[in-house]
Amino acid sequence: MPTYLYTTKDAAGAQHYGYQKAKSADALTTHLSDRGLVVFEIERIAKVNASDLSMLCLQLSILIRIGIPTAECLTIAAQHMENRRLKAVLENAAVSVASGATLSESLSKHPSVFNGVFIAMVQAGERGHTLSEALQRLSTFIKLGTVKRRRTASMLAFSAAVAFLTVTCTLVFLMCIFPRFVQLFKDMGIKDPPEITFFVYSLSVFLTTKWYLCIAEPFLLWAAARLSRKSPKIAEAADTLALNIPVLGKVQHLRCISNFSRTLGMLLASGASTDSALEKSASVVSNKKISSEIRNARTLIADGAGISEAFGCSGHFPPAAVHIIGIGEQQCTLDTALAGLADACDKEAESTVAFYSTFLEVGLLLFFALSLATMAVATFLPLNYIYADGLTPGKAGDN
Numbered sequence: 001m002p003t004y005l006y007t008t009k010d011a012a013g014a015q016h017y018g019y020q021k022a023k024s025a026d027a028l029t030t031h032l033s034d035r036g037l038v039v040f041e042i043e044r045i046a047k048v049n050a051s052d053l054s055m056l057c058l059q060l061s062i063l064i065r066i067g068i069p070t071a072e073c074l075t076i077a078a079q080h081m082e083n084r085r086l087k088a089v090l091e092n093a094a095v096s097v098a099s100g101a102t103l104s105e106s107l108s109k110h111p112s113v114f115n116g117v118f119i120a121m122v123q124a125g126e127r128g129h130t131l132s133e134a135l136q137r138l139s140t141f142i143k144l145g146t147v148k149r150r151r152t153a154s155m156l157a158f159s160a161a162v163a164f165l166t167v168t169c170t171l172v173f174l175m176c177i178f179p180r181f182v183q184l185f186k187d188m189g190i191k192d193p194p195e196i197t198f199f200v201y202s203l204s205v206f207l208t209t210k211w212y213l214c215i216a217e218p219f220l221l222w223a224a225a226r227l228s229r230k231s232p233k234i235a236e237a238a239d240t241l242a243l244n245i246p247v248l249g250k251v252q253h254l255r256c257i258s259n260f261s262r263t264l265g266m267l268l269a270s271g272a273s274t275d276s277a278l279e280k281s282a283s284v285v286s287n288k289k290i291s292s293e294i295r296n297a298r299t300l301i302a303d304g305a306g307i308s309e310a311f312g313c314s315g316h317f318p319p320a321a322v323h324i325i326g327i328g329e330q331q332c333t334l335d336t337a338l339a340g341l342a343d344a345c346d347k348e349a350e351s352t353v354a355f356y357s358t359f360l361e362v363g364l365l366l367f368f369a370l371s372l373a374t375m376a377v378a379t380f381l382p383l384n385y386i387y388a389d390g391l392t393p394g395k396a397g398d399n
Contacts, residue, residue, distance in 0.1 A: 048083055052086055054139045093110075103122055104122040261338040268335045
């Protein structure tokens, strides 16, 4: 559901503003009116993106470092924030902090904007009196995530463009152009077309008469996948299967280890406890199987096992990764070792994507060429049969 920013007044004349998700602006207006509020303005607002959060962390880090009180820092950041939703959140947080709440408590009231890792980092910085440094690390962490996504998208952009062009050209030909040639063949009296023409004709008939199935099937598969994710056992089984997919499984595995290692190292460097850091780091791992293994390792660590020993018992952490964690644990530089492990996983994942994206691009180009060739042959081969036999369109039906 979309998010709306609203401005209201209560019976006492006090002005209120905030944001809330609703099906529509009218539905939110009705909901607020039922609470006895007079609605003045409702505006649909965009989501808070990673760039806004990264810049916010950097601004707060600088302001806190030079000694400005936290509530005033939030007010200053809100004044210069272009994102209306984040601006409202900062203004509310400033009022909350001025009333005596901590920054982490104030931000935790907005879980749709600040996730658990963000709150844990701020909380660890507050406890260790290193809030400025914690926010600086958060800014870098968020920025690195954005850079990784953009690099992956740029490497796959050409492949996506070729795939879109192939599908679009094929659909336009089969649904708009080829049916006219079919009518032309019927006027010529061609009753037994070549097999390739009959195949393309069957495909064209299916797409023009059963087009709704082509739309419904992907949607149903997507809906089934979303519903299955609600069952922990099914989701974990699906993610286990995903890790075994060639190439894609390897890239996902590396990304999960990278996200976990970077998050854990950042939390530990900010002063968070090992148990809390492991809990929050497990939440950023998208693969349920690896996330489950991290939680199992957390239990072993709570029982007295070493960090490297606990992850060594998992089958999803490579020996090299366990060795790096062990060295960092022995030398009391675990946060640095985890950051290095994350960088290594990111580089290997990017090189894997770059290597196989080249083969993907070549494969898609070959498939595009083959599709064009097939459609051309299916269209002109019947005409070639007619004129090769010395027939004219007007006499084709006589034979």
